[in-house]
Amino acid sequence: MTDTRPDGELPPELELRVEAIERDDRAGDLTRASWFWLLLFGVVTPAALLLWGWWA
Amino acid sequence: MVGLSAEADKSAWPLLPSERNWGAWRLGIALGTAAAATWCYIIGEFAGYYLNFFQASTALTAGCMIGMLLAFLAAGPICARFGIDSIASTKPQFGARGWVIPAAMQLISIVGWNSLLLIFGAKSATQLMITLGVMPAGMGARELVPASTLIVCALIYLTLLRGATGVTKMSNILVAHVPIGCWMLYLLITRRWPELRLAQPVLAGPDKLWNYTTGVEIGITATMSWWPYIGAMIRMAPNARTVVVPVMLGMGAATALLSLIGIAGILVLKSSDPSEWLRSVGGPTYAIIALVFVSAANFGTAITGIYSSAIGLRNFAAVERMSWSTLLLITIAPVALVGALIPELFFARFGAFLAFLGVAFAPLCGIQIADYFLLRRRVIDIRAIYGRDPAKPYRSIGGFNPAALLALGLGCAIYLKLLNPLTYASSGPYRFLTASLPAATCAAGCYLIVTRLIGTRSADS
Numbered sequence: 001m002t003d004t005r006p007d008g009e010l011p012p013e014l015e016l017r018v019e020a021i022e023r024d025d026r027a028g029d030l031t032r033a034s035w036f037w038l039l040l041f042g043v044v045t046p047a048a049l050l051l052w053g054w055w056a
Numbered sequence: 057m058v059g060l061s062a063e064a065d066k067s068a069w070p071l072l073p074s075e076r077n078w079g080a081w082r083l084g085i086a087l088g089t090a091a092a093a094t095w096c097y098i099i100g101e102f103a104g105y106y107l108n109f110f111q112a113s114t115a116l117t118a119g120c121m122i123g124m125l126l127a128f129l130a131a132g133p134i135c136a137r138f139g140i141d142s143i144a145s146t147k148p149q150f151g152a153r154g155w156v157i158p159a160a161m162q163l164i165s166i167v168g169w170n171s172l173l174l175i176f177g178a179k180s181a182t183q184l185m186i187t188l189g190v191m192p193a194g195m196g197a198r199e200l201v202p203a204s205t206l207i208v209c210a211l212i213y214l215t216l217l218r219g220a221t222g223v224t225k226m227s228n229i230l231v232a233h234v235p236i237g238c239w240m241l242y243l244l245i246t247r248r249w250p251e252l253r254l255a256q257p258v259l260a261g262p263d264k265l266w267n268y269t270t271g272v273e274i275g276i277t278a279t280m281s282w283w284p285y286i287g288a289m290i291r292m293a294p295n296a297r298t299v300v301v302p303v304m305l306g307m308g309a310a311t312a313l314l315s316l317i318g319i320a321g322i323l324v325l326k327s328s329d330p331s332e333w334l335r336s337v338g339g340p341t342y343a344i345i346a347l348v349f350v351s352a353a354n355f356g357t358a359i360t361g362i363y364s365s366a367i368g369l370r371n372f373a374a375v376e377r378m379s380w381s382t383l384l385l386i387t388i389a390p391v392a393l394v395g396a397l398i399p400e401l402f403f404a405r406f407g408a409f410l411a412f413l414g415v416a417f418a419p420l421c422g423i424q425i426a427d428y429f430l431l432r433r434r435v436i437d438i439r440a441i442y443g444r445d446p447a448k449p450y451r452s453i454g455g456f457n458p459a460a461l462l463a464l465g466l467g468c469a470i471y472l473k474l475l476n477p478l479t480y481a482s483s484g485p486y487r488f489l490t491a492s493l494p495a496a497t498c499a500a501g502c503y504l505i506v507t508r509l510i511g512t513r514s515a516d517s
Contacts, residue, residue, distance in 0.1 A: 010442055014069050018439050021070055021138055028073070028137040028295035029434065041304035042125025046118035053114025054268060 071139030100318020119275020124308030142287030153455025205395025419467020467499030
């Protein structure tokens, strides 16, 4: 299928979607609670497991 | 106001918050079902070659959680924020045309691994049918595996005709195999604990730190290679806050937990595959349960993989408007052909290629993290991700960002210099740093430096 749209022009439904997201694009961002869980499960827990496994 | 589109989850376009209706539990179940497959036993088996049960468990779990963190930080924030998939999230780094490189990595990786999983699953299903007496015992894998693969591919196709709804409906059923896996682990630990406690890894070297680091590296590589999958799943949730715990526990911890089956199996029974050892532990009934478990686990992963791959393909203009059923056929066809025509050849030859391809995900994650958090400081132009205007951001140089390409190449070279993923021959500071973490860090550093030097960032924004 050949795309005949002029450069820069989005299909109408995509245009509406992009507009809707642009209106509030920070709404879905990581929060402090997200960072807490990421640090807990991705940094603190692995560090504790590594120390436990090495020294036990 | 944009209305709800029934086809939104079958396109690569950004999903609206109102269409992203997967809560934390639903997402966790879908991710857990995707994560639990035959490869968990293989991951555990490799760790069990170098470490005893306790150390392999801690090292592998730590590695899985670290790898999951990096894979999530790479694609997760963009995918969850804008409702887009992993491939679309690479356009800011790789350029308006350069994204085809991660897209090719995703396609080959998912199709390759799912071919392996489906062949594994077909073999288990064949064995199950023979055990149940549905098929005659005289029939061999040569005749039955191609037929089983085609049947499984047909089931996946029918399931995915409903898009993400098909994924979640099937996940709700197949997630039962995760507690079954925990039961199998409990069974092995309780019945063989004295042997398991004393079992020594067969390939452990004299350097204890090297052995331990290798356990961590196996975990990091395993969960970092979830990168191609997570975008298509987490974009179904309304925001990043909802997805963090399901990703870290549903995918990262579930992979680690089920890998313990492989560690225990290889240390005590010299086989990581529960469908092989459960018969000796619990008799024929347990063997049937294990075979059902393995078949269901691989089926669930393959469904998620094919769905993610189809969504990734949607980013190509040529298939942007193609019907979902046709796109699914195109995505499943390579898997079906491999399983039907050359299953044994594929097993023998392609696994090595996939192992080398896997090393590219570490630098890819490093590049994305550096770009999103350090270079762009979380400012993403969602319009430019989908626009084709040559004057718009993310065009870079001819559509390709040389900084990302150089960084990806350097990261892969550093990984391979530190560790051969097939032979596990290592060099340099591998025993202190692993191979994935230096590869990701150097790729991130290279990306930042080259971008500053050639001014790509200023040129594209």
